Amino acid sequence: MVDIIFRRTSGFPDTNCLPSLGELLSELKAPFGRGDRVGIKLHWGEEGNHGFLAPDYAREIAQWVMDLGARPFVFDTTVLYSGGRRTAEGSLKTAAEHGYTEAFLGCPVVIADGPDGRDVIDIEAGFRHFDNVQVASVVDNAGGFVIFSHFKGHLASGFGGAVKNISMGFASRAQKQRMHADVHPTLIRDKCTRCGSCIDVCPVSAARFASDDYPVYDGEICIGCAQCIAVCPEVALEIQWGSDNLVFQEKLVETAAAVWRRIKDRAVIVNALINITEECDCLPGDHAVIAPDWGFIGGYHPVTVDAESLAAVGAEPIDNAHPDIPWRRQLEYARELNFTADC
Ligand code: SF4
Ligand code: SF4
Known part of the structure; x- marks a missing residue:
């Protein structure tokens, strides 16, 4: 064959x-x-x-x-x-x-x-x-x-x-x-326009605006779906690997x-x-x-x-x-x- x-x-x-x-x-x-x-x-x-x-x-x-x-x-x-x-x-x-x-x-x-x-x-x-x-x-x-x-x-x-x-x-x-557990977003502040798209798309409310109006991401809640990274129009989010990438x-x-x-x-x-x-x-x-x-x-x-x-x-x-x-x-x-x- x-x-x-x-x-x-x-x-x-x-x-x-x-x-x-x-x-x-x-x-x-x-x-x-x-x-x-x-x-x-x-x-x-x-x-x-x-x-x-x-x-x-x-x-x-x-x-x-x-x-x-x-x-x-x-x-x-x-x-x-x-x-x-x-x-x-x-x-x-x-x-x-x-x-x-x-x-x-x-x-x-x-x-x-x-x-x-x-x-x-x-x-x-x-x-x-x-x-x-x-x-x-x-x-x-x-x-x-x-x-x-x-x-x-x-x-x-x-x-x-x-x-x-x-x-x-x-x-x-x-x-x-379980497979995504090591994938989390990290913000490049210089690029962020604070549009809020990453917050809107997060399925578990792990993303929110902090007091300085920049988004933050709660690693305890984040399920690593990477959707915020995908939707960011400014490419202001990168994957922060929780352990070895x-x-x-x-x-x-x-x-x-x-x-x-x-x-x-x-x-x-x-x-x-x-x-x-x-x-x-x-x-x-x-x-x-x-x-x-x-x-x-x-x-x-x-x-x-x-x-x-x-x-x-x-x-x-x-x-x-x-x-x-x-x-x-x-x-x-x-x-x-x-x-x-x-x-
Ligand atoms: S989607 Fe991107 S540009 Fe918009 S608030 Fe989130 S990180 Fe900032
Ligand atoms: S990776 Fe998914 S769960 Fe984590 S902050 Fe981004 S959209 Fe929310």
């Missing part, structure tokens, strides 16, 4: 890219078949985000799954930060606004951690940071998975691909919080590795290297494109597919976009955990 399948294409946001995805899928050997429920894990974009992948790609994958006689559903989980995906109801509304509807896709759209975020289970991890991780119960409730990831930059992990999609994407809200990368990888151990015999991986933006689809607005469209990379292990995606895009766009993020630690730590193509 060929481990990695490449399909070059360009033309985002046009659906010119669809035939390339179709060709790639036709070469993938699906580890699921007739009658299986197959979850397509993807990100339908935060409310107000303009860079998310068009639902046409998800529809192409859903059709491929149906052609195999299986029963697809598209899913994501709720998030920590305020906005359009914090609750199941809100996230489904955002999905529909972005075209991710059952009517268009031909399959259900599901919030995998349930309507109240409690449809979760603990699974064994046994790693340095996490003995176990808490994830959506879908991890055990589907006959197969297609991990479909928009490869792009990210303000805390440098880049986001299949590893991040599995990690944050399957994680319960509590697990997301490698820890976030490592926690991300540990959660993905634990999930992968559970689903590896039922899953295939597809990365879309199109509209490769500086920031992830979690953030509202337009974000700079940092690398040309490349195409699609598919395979059978998230670390392998992410490594090939990085090789295709090159390190320079990620380094330029996020010079202070030790993003290389993701793949390095994956190797240390033996979270590689052999397991």
